[in-house]
Amino acid sequence: MSEHLLSLITFLPLLGMAMLLFIPRDNEPLLKSFTLIVTLLVFGISLPLAFNDVFTTSGGMHYTEFAKWISIGDYFEMNYNVGIDGISLWLVLLTTFIMPIAVLSTWNAVEKNTKGFMALLLLLETGMLGAFVSLDLFLFYIFWEVMLIPMYFLIGIWGGKNRIYAAVKFFIYTAVGSLLMLVAIIFIYYYAQQSGLDTNGFSIVQFYQMNVPKEAQLWLFLAFAFSFAIKVPMFPLHTWLPDAHTEAPTAGSVILAAVMLKMGTYGFVRFAMPLFPDALHTCMPYLATLCVIGIIYGSLVAMVQTDVKKLVAYSSVAHLGFVMLGIFALNLQGMAGGMIQMVNHGISTGALFLIVGFIYERRHTREISEFGGLAKQMPIFATIFMVVTFSSIGLPGTNGFVGEFLILVGAFESELRWYAVFATTGVVLAAVYMLWMFQRMMFGELKNPKNAVLKDLSAREIVIMIPILVFIFWIGIYPNVFFDKMNPALENLIEQIDGKQQIAMVQQVDAAKHIVLK
């Protein structure tokens, strides 16, 4: 069983979707329960991954599966090559964790075409999980593109007023980036073959051993980075995010924020950075600048939003700026901070979107000015909202603090010291927009009579939030459990990046010697 665990996790949602298609579309309770059961089952199956200690000792790929898929003579080989290591472990678990929560959250929200909605959710889960576990670049690309389709439909059919614009923008923006990445993938493949490497298909593990010359590296890195930067999203390629997040249905926003944004950061960590370290170092100042701009700009724009969902969307831009800064620090603290912050952002921002969903279901408006004084009317809601707000700000004791602190320490200790200094202002700004929003919505007088009749959280809604609260405090107070499993893989990654850097430097020195001695 454990040899095929990853395939089982990845394709079980797809199987569930196939079975779902046979349920008659009027039977809404059955459709929703079935989807919930499938997603819970997937989460259950993925739990053994979390308890497996092999990740604490070895940073390599585990649970690997390999099957020949397409083999065309001497020209092409693409294989079904999957595996998981400390880096992708928590992302896979985040995905399987957030899916049942998303399904539960949408229990009453979907009014029409529930069958299609649930089917698309399951298809989306397969796409996301597949992308996280793929070790073959071609297979990764397929899952990467496949993810777009269900999300496009989710936004466009069940979204808000401006949904068509948001869905089309999301789709085209993301697809353009990945199309350029396709050219880069093919180019790398041919380059690897030419240099005599046994590529084993488009296997990323094999590609790591390649030494791409500096000139080629830059273009390839830019092609990959462009695609991933759109997904992260990094300033200035972030403009699809506010629209997509705001117009998507609650479940869509939750999944988009929690998982799909991590695709971009994961892409950087898994592909763009280890394959092209020299180009990374060349572009580092620009990338780090964009991170800092993202943090500060995202926070400032979030501050002036009147729509609470848009505010949370812009806060995502800021948070992911932090994540990328930590990753670009290229030391263990920074990267571990970045990785854990990925998970944290998934939990916290996912929770924020859930909260917005709760309030939207009750009042069908997201304007902050429409609220005020809700804390008295909905105390449980207020408490949970408060905890999640603190988590998003990064208050010590919550998960956000662990991530941000490590990121800032890591960045400070690396060559990105001054960027870290500027980024720290982002922490303050986050507190400003979040607390101000919270105050305007929850505290003060209950002026609007429509708010006076609001019901507090139902049992279902509380059940959704409890696991999130648990993780907020667990990661905040005792994060070692999570760090232990990702450290070896991160150390491998850093070695991979630095090691190649060293080889390149040695080559440069050799070349220089050659010229001098001539």
Add this chain to the structure above:
Amino acid sequence: MVDLVQAALKTVNIYAIMPSLIVVCFGMALLLIGVFSKPGRTTHIAWMAIIGLICAAAATVSAWSGLSVETIGVQFGFADQVAQDGFALFFNIIFIFSAALTILMSDDYLKREGYPINEFYALILFATAGSMWMASATDMMTIFLGLEVLSISLYVLAGFFKDDTRSNEAGLKYFLLGAFSTGFLLYGMALLYGVTGTTNISEIGLILSSQHQAMLGNPMTIAGMLLLSTGFLFKIGVVPFHMWAPDVYQGAPTPITAFMSAGPKAAALAAFMRILLFSFAEMQMEWSALLWILAVLTMTVGNLLAISQTNVKRMLAYSSIAHAGYALVGLVAANYIGFSGILFYMLAYTFMNLGAFAVLALIGKKGETNLTLEGLSGFGFKRPFLGIALSIFIFSLMGLPPTAGFTGKFYIFAGAIKAEYIWLAVIGVLNSAVSLYYYLRVLVAMYFRDPQEDFAWVSMPLGTMVSIIIALVGVLYLGLLPEKVMELAQVAIF
């Protein structure tokens, strides 16, 4: 006497044209049967045409397996004017599929539009036979013969709806422009004959390569090559010879539009490839450069023009031009992956385009005025299966995994990258990105807008449904398990 007959029979070698022979015989038989059928009853004719195509497919498959057998091998016929090699057989399969899918979707369509005329099917069979001759031709005269048979059948088919002005316009425009371009083609062939003294493609290649400098210096050669290419490029629909395509595609009956976008385009590409690879082999650098420009122009113009279209049929016509551009990229690459990529791409394109048109044929009302983006509003919810089918075809046309459109584009761009035409590949993917926009609009109309009508007239008749399902299976099979077909395509390239 007997020896002479035997010798003649040997040079004729009927086996070399067996598939097209079967198709032609069935075509003629259908004409006869049609005479004795009651007017308006065409279903049995359609199914008989399908049977004929299945027989031709069987002949193709058995010839394919005979290719590797020593005693059979590649068949040459008619004094080396026709060849039945892997290349011809692969294209035969493309033509058979495109004809079969067209015929399957035509019967109900013709009855709905009020033209249940049974010569329709015979004409499609003749067009298929003409395409097969074009693909298996090793002599320029055979290409011309096949081209004429194909074109004349298509002129009639395009103008089939006698009372519809658009159809008349389509038929006449196609005829006039087609006749002109065939004239160019013939003149080019004549000039090349004048220079080399032979019409055999391989021999022309030998002569041109052995006397390279003298030949290239001769203006007749250059003129001949250019005129010849013009004729083919017109048929393929390459910019700037594409002006006929949108009007002809929009005016012709929908199944014929579908047919024209796949089969004849592939036929022209096949003949063009043979000529480029054999006759003009020496000039590969030059024609690659020329085709580079044409490919970029075609992709770009096709995509940009499609953006402003609101009529779905016309939009698919313009996108057809863009897809011809993608196929040309494979020609520019001029390596094994590029060429076999073109074969694979044409097969994939046949499935996805014919599938899309089949669904459109079902959606259209009599007179087909509702095939606009507005007319499609909310269709996905009223007819879920057809909606999903059309969505899959659209995703394939966009080039999204895991469909045939993605694998096809992947191979073609891989060919270009391998031949170090990186910028061409980048332009290709950027054009793919542009195409996302207008293809998405169809999905937006189908799913994101509320239905304006209940689409009660959309039925699911057997013939069209079979063609949609075959196309779906083709698209998904080529997308998920492209290996077998890709290997067949590679074997097909000499």
